[in-house]
Amino acid sequence: MESYLLKNTDLPDLKLLKTALDLGAYKGFLKCLDSYRPKDVVDEIKASGLRGRGGGWYSTGEKWSSLKKVKNKPVYFCCNCAEGEPGSFKDRLIIEKNPHLLLEGVAIASYALGVNTAYICVRGEFAEATKILKKSLADAKTKKLLGKNINNTGYDLQIIIFRTGGNYICGEETALLNSLEGWPATPREKPPYPAEAGLYGCPTIINNVETVSNIPYIINNGADQFSAIGCRECPGNMLFSISGHVKKPGVYEIPIGSFTLREIIDRFAGGPCNGHSIKAVIPGGGSSGFLAEKELDITMNPDSLKKIKSSLGTGSIIVMGDQADIVKMTRKLARFFRDESCKNECDICKKGTVELTYHLLQIEKGEGKSENLRKIHKTIEAMKEGGICAMPQISSSAIKSALQRFPDEFNNKIA
Amino acid sequence: MAELSSALPKSQFMSKINTVQKEKINKILKYYPDNQSALLPILFYLQDENRYLDDKVLWELCEILDMNFQFIKDIAEYYVMLRTQPVGEKLIRICTNVACTLRGGEELVEYIEEKLKIKVGETSKDGKYSLFTAHCLACCDDGPALQVNDKYFRHISRKDIDRLLESTDVE
Numbered sequence: 001m002e003s004y005l006l007k008n009t010d011l012p013d014l015k016l017l018k019t020a021l022d023l024g025a026y027k028g029f030l031k032c033l034d035s036y037r038p039k040d041v042v043d044e045i046k047a048s049g050l051r052g053r054g055g056g057w058y059s060t061g062e063k064w065s066s067l068k069k070v071k072n073k074p075v076y077f078c079c080n081c082a083e084g085e086p087g088s089f090k091d092r093l094i095i096e097k098n099p100h101l102l103l104e105g106v107a108i109a110s111y112a113l114g115v116n117t118a119y120i121c122v123r124g125e126f127a128e129a130t131k132i133l134k135k136s137l138a139d140a141k142t143k144k145l146l147g148k149n150i151n152n153t154g155y156d157l158q159i160i161i162f163r164t165g166g167n168y169i170c171g172e173e174t175a176l177l178n179s180l181e182g183w184p185a186t187p188r189e190k191p192p193y194p195a196e197a198g199l200y201g202c203p204t205i206i207n208n209v210e211t212v213s214n215i216p217y218i219i220n221n222g223a224d225q226f227s228a229i230g231c232r233e234c235p236g237n238m239l240f241s242i243s244g245h246v247k248k249p250g251v252y253e254i255p256i257g258s259f260t261l262r263e264i265i266d267r268f269a270g271g272p273c274n275g276h277s278i279k280a281v282i283p284g285g286g287s288s289g290f291l292a293e294k295e296l297d298i299t300m301n302p303d304s305l306k307k308i309k310s311s312l313g314t315g316s317i318i319v320m321g322d323q324a325d326i327v328k329m330t331r332k333l334a335r336f337f338r339d340e341s342c343k344n345e346c347d348i349c350k351k352g353t354v355e356l357t358y359h360l361l362q363i364e365k366g367e368g369k370s371e372n373l374r375k376i377h378k379t380i381e382a383m384k385e386g387g388i389c390a391m392p393q394i395s396s397s398a399i400k401s402a403l404q405r406f407p408d409e410f411n412n413k414i415a
Numbered sequence: 416m417a418e419l420s421s422a423l424p425k426s427q428f429m430s431k432i433n434t435v436q437k438e439k440i441n442k443i444l445k446y447y448p449d450n451q452s453a454l455l456p457i458l459f460y461l462q463d464e465n466r467y468l469d470d471k472v473l474w475e476l477c478e479i480l481d482m483n484f485q486f487i488k489d490i491a492e493y494y495v496m497l498r499t500q501p502v503g504e505k506l507i508r509i510c511t512n513v514a515c516t517l518r519g520g521e522e523l524v525e526y527i528e529e530k531l532k533i534k535v536g537e538t539s540k541d542g543k544y545s546l547f548t549a550h551c552l553a554c555c556d557d558g559p560a561l562q563v564n565d566k567y568f569r570h571i572s573r574k575d576i577d578r579l580l581e582s583t584d585v586e
Contacts, residue, residue: 086512089553124459124496125508125552127565160446163459165494168550182451184493200448243514243555250556286513286551318514318555332513336550 002229003253004217005210005239009097015132017139020100026145028219029107033153036219041112045215047223049235054080054171054208055285055313057234057302066195067113067203076204077110077118079212080176084123084168086286086336087316090239090251091209095122095129098213099136103159105212107146108219110157113205118159121176124166134161168340172389173206174198175342186344187389210239231257234301238315242269245276245321256312257301261291264300265319276321280406284313286333287394289401290326309397326409330402331360337395346387349395355379356399368414376403431472432479436464440479450480454490458497467498502545503538509561512551520559524548526573530580544580 013019020026032041046061069075079102083091094102102120110118122130137159141147148156162180164170170179174188177199198204214236218226227235238256243249247270254264261283265271272278280290283300288311291298298304302312320329338353356379359372376399383396403410432440440457447453457476462468468491477484491497507527511520524535527546531539538545554560557569563579 083553084551086551087514087555088551089555092553123553124494125549125562125565128567163456163496165455166496167494179455180452182449182454182490184490241555243558244517282513316555318517320517324517329513329516332511332516336512339550 001255003237005094005098005101005213005237006251006253009093014098014100015096015136017100017136017143020098021143024220025100025216026104026107026140028216029104029111029145030151032108032111032219033151033155038112038114041108041219044223045112045218048218048226049223049232050211050214050218050226051234051236051302052208053210053214053238053314055085055287055311057312060207060211063195063207064109064113064205066193067205068196069114069203073202074117075113075115076199076202077106077113077115078173078176078180078199078204078206079106079109079118079120079209080171080173080206081120081122081126081129081209082164082168082170082176083126083209083314084166084171084340085314085316086333087241087243087282087318088285088314089241089243090315092123092126092129093239093251094209094213095126095133099133100140101213101216102133102209103136103140103146105215106159107150107157108215109205109207109212110159111155115205116156116158118157119162119180119199120159121162121164121170121180123170124163130161130163137161167342168336169342169389169391172391175389176206177204184342184344186342187391189388230255231299231301233257233303240264240268240300241314241316242319243317244319245273245278245324246319247271247273254300257299257304260297260299261317262296264317265296269317269319272319272321276323278319279322279324280320280326280329280402282316282318282320284311285316286318286336287311287398288313289398290330290405291401292405310401325364326402326406327360327364327413330399331357331364333402334360334395334399337391337398341391341395342389345389346392348383348385349387349392352379352383352392353395356396360399363410363413366413366415370414373403373410373414430475431465431469432461432475436461437479440476450482454480454482454487455494458487458491462497466504467501470499473499501538503543505543505563506545506547507561507563508547508549508552510550510552510554510558511548512555514551514555515558515560518558520571523559523561523571523573523576527576527580530576 042064050060051057169175170185172187175185179185194204234256237253240252252268278293305312334356338357341349359376362368362372380396380400383392386393444453559571
């Protein structure tokens with residue numbers, strides 16, 4: 001099992017440009033500038049089978065190919081680091097521990113797409129990570145690895161590090177664009193997709209931090225070697241953030257589709273805390289909903305989880321032991337969606353998440369009646385219709401997954 | 416106007432955004448194609464300078480950026496990381512999402528509330544601490560987690576909170 005995302009991240013000096021260069025940073029980018037046409041890079045990424053790690057799992061090569069260049073309009077690239085999914089902490093780790101890997105990935109993507117201005121949008125709460133990234137960017141610029149006339153090739157790339165306002169919805173790619181333009185972070189109606197009309201109405205590609213960080217490995221080692229890692233439908237390694245009631249919470253780099261959820265929890269995170277067994281697991285971050293213990297033998301790839309109406313999402317595994325209060329955790333999730341709904345666009349999202357949180361709180365407090373449960377089901381049905389973005393669907397299906405798998409936990413609290 | 420100026424101390428009429436800050440704002444503006452795109456970075460900068468975004472600062476800013484006051488104010492109120500109300504010297508942001516709750520984060524909120532004699536969203540009487548909850552600080556492996564003025568504190572216990580609230584240094 002070869003690690004290439006977390007490789008050398010145990011070295012505190014990896015942040016320093018000199019150390020990073022000694023360990024091969026920017027080699028892939030210079031190789032591209034030297035001997036690849038932008039189109040060759042796009043073809044290589046397409047051939048690698050890389051899929052987006054931000055939760056959507058869309059083919060990165062396809063996304064890049066869908067870029068519709070317009071005469072006299074610039075192309076923009078945005079790296080999405082508005083990481084706010086409950087249970088996810090891998091993007092912050094990449095920035096803090098391996099900033100030059102991310103910068104190299106952004107540089108290669110920008111070169112491939114014909115971009116001269118790229119944005120890295122870092123969640124507002126990540127003050128430390130932002131500082132590290134800014135320093136790394138400045139260092140790389142002084143060595144002419146980024147900035148104007150990179151390595152005397154004539155290629156210019158300005159990277160701007162932008163702090164988002166912190167709201168979860170900034171992670172939705174069109175909301176992120178609105179935020180970059182100085183509007184409230186509300187999702188845009190699609191189509192047009194950003195690849196056609198994104199930032200300032202110009203063609204824009206948005207990729208997640210982890211997705212981008214896979215790119216240098218693909219360029220250095222070739223698409224074939226990359227696609228041999230993990231599973232055929234979804235090659236490569238993935239950073240799994242594991243938290244909750246396990247012995248060794250943390251971020252683990254694991255080939256996609258090579259292990260079951262149970263194996264990942266036991267082999268990597270040390271299994272459930274002493275004296276406890278597992279009651280429920282959130283497999284891919286808050287919006288993927290709950291799985292019961294008997295479902296843990298599922299292979300961790302995006303397609304198998306989709307089949308059971310869950311999602312690999314951002315690979316954020318939250319383990320709940322037998323001591324966990326499922327009703328409370330469900331209410332916490334509902335409250336999260338309530339507070340993080342953009343509140344500007346769709347009534348169903350704004351009102352639905354308020355309703356869900358209210359009725360779940362009644363049940364949690366022991367003041368709930370079957371009427372509350374009935375209203376929750378009714379709201380979930382109404383939210384299925386959806387809105388401009390996926391928020392109404394993911395939030396309602398996450399709550400539904402808990403009700404379906406743990407009906408007794410809810411019924412027992414109802415008078 | 417004459418009446419008003421005599422009723423208010425002189426400092427009220429002094430500029431809230433000084434020359435150095437104006438220079439910095441101009442520097443930020445250079446990175447963005449229009450003023451509105453630079454708004455969020457500028458608001459972050461002014462908040463770092465003043466701890467919160469006072470109406471007077473925002474009024475001056477709308478002159479500098481040639482933008483509508485209410486628009487700027489709405490943006491400042493929309494984003495969770497921006498504040499339009501005064502806060503204490505130390506801003507505590509404690510995670511109360513699923514992963515930190517599983518590790519006892521919620522009880523710690525109550526503990527801090529008791530110790531500071533304030534509720535979430537309030538500032539202690541001495542103006543030293545403000546308490547807010549946060550939705551997932553992306554520190555789930557080290558929960559319960561909190562931030563004090565953007566700095567992470569991990570695996571927090573009641574004892575850690577005692578120590579945090581006793582220390583006098585301000586980040």
